[in-house]
Amino acid sequence: MSRLMVFCVLGLCFSSVQAWKYSGNVAAELQWFPKSALFDGQMDENLTFSFQPKTSHEWNNRNDLFSMELFFRLDDKDENRQHADIRELKWLHVSGDNEWRLGIDTVFWGVTESQHLVDVINQTDRVEGFDGEDKLGQPMLHYTRILDDGVFHAFLLAGFREPEFRSLDGRLRFPLPVDADRSIYQSSDEEKHLDVALRYKHFFGDSEIGLSLFKGTNRDPLLIAHQSQSILIPYYEQMSQFGLDLQTISGNWIWKLEAIYRDVDSGSFSAATGGFEYTFYGIVDSAVDMGTLVEYSVDDRSENTAVLDNDLFAGLRFAFNDVQSSEVLAGFIFDIENDSNSLRVESSRRLGDEWKVTAELQLFNQIDEADPLFAFSQDDFLLIELARYF
Amino acid sequence: MFKPIFFSTMLVLPMVSFAQTAEEKGLQIAKDADAYDQGFVDFTANMLMILKNKKGDESKRVIRIRTLEVEGDGDKSMSIFDEPADVKGTAMLTYSHGLKPDDQWLYLPAIKRVKRINSRNKSGPFMGSEFAFEDLGSQEVEKYSYKYLRDEPCGEIQCYVIERIPAYKFSGYTRQHVWLDKQAYRMIKVDFYDRKNELMKTLQASDYQQYLDHYWRPGKMEMVNHLNGKSTTLEWSDYRFKTGLQDRDFRSQTLKRVR
Incomplete structure (x- = not known):
């Protein structure tokens, strides 16, 4: 009894009921490119390894949660692909209908399958999967308010995650090497710019609608050719993006729509993806x-x-x-x-x-x-x- | 002159009230069984699912279940997967309904997304097992039409045998025969007839224990598929009732943080 009390002083009860949980995976990946490369020196096959450990701990009657997820990739052939990332390292505190998350986290917005226009919080891990589904962890303060028929989110995003690009030996690379060390930012705060985002999601019957607003550093760089050297330099603009996502389920149908308007100095634009999934x-x-x-x-x-x-x-x-x-x-x-x-x-x-x-x-x-x-x-x-x- | 008629009516009247049709009696038993189990408020339990194929190869799933009773509709339930390891942390939230498709959401930790899923197909297998989603969902009275068949001993106790016909259009069954014990309406056995009206599966529930001096729950459920020779056993443990779960613990908005 007294031992349990000692352990609970800091609100962290290390009893068997509220133990730390561990999970994750170790993987070997073999990638094979059957066609001869477009550029000299590019690899034809590659064997790499990854390790993704996770841990979490809940206390205070499930109102506090600590969670961590790390990612490591070992790659002999593409030095830029050998990397480690903190996908998640955060503390979640719940107080009634309010949730606070502080730390590094990965957030997904959207509904469509072929691309994710609305999803702009996290930087894409560009040396991982070709589909762009792997994300780099983003430092943030994330407030959530749970409503009866909806949910409201506000984000303060501290620090921009600059992505790595594939090396010259790698496949799936741009014609010229990207020199990430010479990245240029539109904002004088550079990668320290504080980004903000708001999102509201509303549920009605079998439908849900999401509205989002993001203001800060564009995660997609413009790749600018250097004037004298044959390299590409990433240029990160400031952007404001308005997003809409909509999903409705009816019988075997799921209808999906994502639309954005992105305001950037290099040329504002709108884009949309919409369609359905019908299941037999x-x-x-x-x-x-x-x-x-x-x-x-x-x-x-x-x-x-x-x-x-x-x-x-x-x-x-x-x-x-x-x-x-x-x-x-x-x-x-x-x-x-x-x-x-x-x-x-x-x-x-x-x-x-x-x-x-x-x-x-x-x-x-x-x-x-x-x-x-x-x-x-x-x-x-x-x-x-x-x-x-x- | 009138007396015989008077007397005959007297004799007939109690007969009429007894002459409940088999359908009425079946429905009455289903209603009584439902009424008996009402008021549990909520429960949590751990489920070990063992899948066995014809050759005897086994595969295991470990799932934690949290259920909230909803008056006038199907229950709300949360299933959290601990095994197999590749789906650890997956959480499934279900609002079950009588005749409409259930509302269902899935949190997939690998991609950190909550997906609303299409749940019209209640006849599909749950996690590759011999249990269909509709076998595991909450048993609302309006999900079937009923017919009382007979009384029959089932082990040492006496059972009602009733036939129930799914009212849900997309059910995988034409009918089910259910053995319910006469004392406390415990479900002892169910025969499932597929869409071709062939005997497809048999479920047997055993090791019943009583909780809160009233509610009975099985410790073991075994489903045998007669057509493919596979079987699935559910071993239930750590049943806890009235744990203080709230409606707010069953919202899709907070599915991401369920552990």
């Missing part, structure tokens, strides 16, 4: 569910700047609902203006209770020279990852 349950008398996805993207910017400027995405998602939780998602993107098209297949399956194998196939079938993906046109790849979870 238990196809051909099996337990397999098949989702069909269609999304259309439009962007004010030219085809040289925006990847999805006037593009159609069509996909199939298979959930096998088996013991191994096998899944396959295949997506085809077609540029209506210049006929560029690419195919991406992602699949995963658990092996036993602790292992998981993931496979990714990316094919750039035909890429127009005007398309921003042109530098990657020889970079078709197959990636296989074997991960041990704990």
Whole structure:
């Protein structure tokens, strides 16, 4: 009894009920590029390793939570890809309908599958997955107010996370090397600029609508060619972005829409992605569910700047609902203006209770020279990852 | 002259009240069973799920369950996954409803996203097991139409055997036969007939314990699939009732912080 009291003095009760939890995974990843490289010295295959440990601890009757998630990548061939990141290191405090989060965190906004226009809080980890789904942890103070039919968020984002770009030996790189050490900022505060964001999400019946506002350093740099040297220099502008996301469920349908207006000095623009996912349950008398996805993207910017400027995405998602939780998602993107098209297949399956194998196939079938993906046109790849979870 | 008629009516009247149809009696039993279990307010429990295939290979899931009773509608429940390790931290929030699709949200820690999921298909398997979502959802009276079949001993106790026909359009079953014990309406056994009206699965519940001197919960549930030879066993432990869970503990807005 007295021992328990001693341990509880600081509000941290290390009893078995409120123990620290550990989890994570270790993985080996093999990436193979079958086509000969566009640039000299680029690798044809690469074996790399990653480690992603997580821990969390709850106390004060679940009103306080500490959580941490780290990420490490070992890569011999692409020195820029060898990196470590704190994805999460935060303290959450709950007081009634108010939540406070202080520290490094990853936040996701949005609903669509083919791209995430509205999602702007975290910097993309550009040396990780090609799909841009991996994010760098962002230092922040995040306040949340839970309402009956909605939720309101306010963010103070302290410090900009400058991304690393792939090295010259790496595939999926730009034609010229990006010199991240010479990054230029529009704001005189440079990477210390304090960004702010607000978000409100409202639920009504089977629909939800999200409105968001972001003011601060644009996470997407403009890559500017150096006047005398053959390098690209990232230029980070200040931006204001208004975002809207909408989702509605009706029977087998899920309808999705994301739209933004981004105000930047280099040329303000609007962009939108919208579409649906329709699911066929238990196809051909099996337990397999098949989702069909269609999304259309439009962007004010030219085809040289925006990847999805006037593009159609069509996909199939298979959930096998088996013991191994096998899944396959295949997506085809077609540029209506210049006929560029690419195919991406992602699949995963658990092996036993602790292992998981993931496979990714990316094919750039035909890429127009005007398309921003042109530098990657020889970079078709197959990636296989074997991960041990704990 | 009138007396015989008078007497015959006297005799017939009590007969009429007894001549409940099999449907009425089945519905009455279902209502009584539902009424018996009302007022539990909330409960939490741990569930160990063991999946077995024909060859005897086993796979394990460990899930913590928190359930809140909702008057006049299906219950709200939260399932938090501890195993298998690759889905550790996944949380599923369900507002179950009688005849409408449930409302369901999933928090996926790997991508740190809460996804609203399409839950119309209650007949799909839960985590690759032999339990369908509809087998695990809360059992509201209006989910079925009923018919009393017979009384029958089930082990050492006496059971009602009732047939129930799912009212939900997208159910995976044409009918179910349910063995309910006559004392406390504990569900002892269920036979599930698939869409082709073949006997597909049998559920057997055992190791019942009583909580708060009233509510009975099984310690073990075993589902055997007769068509594919697979089975799934649920072992329940640490049942706690009236733990003080609130409506606010079951909101999609706070799913992200559930541990």
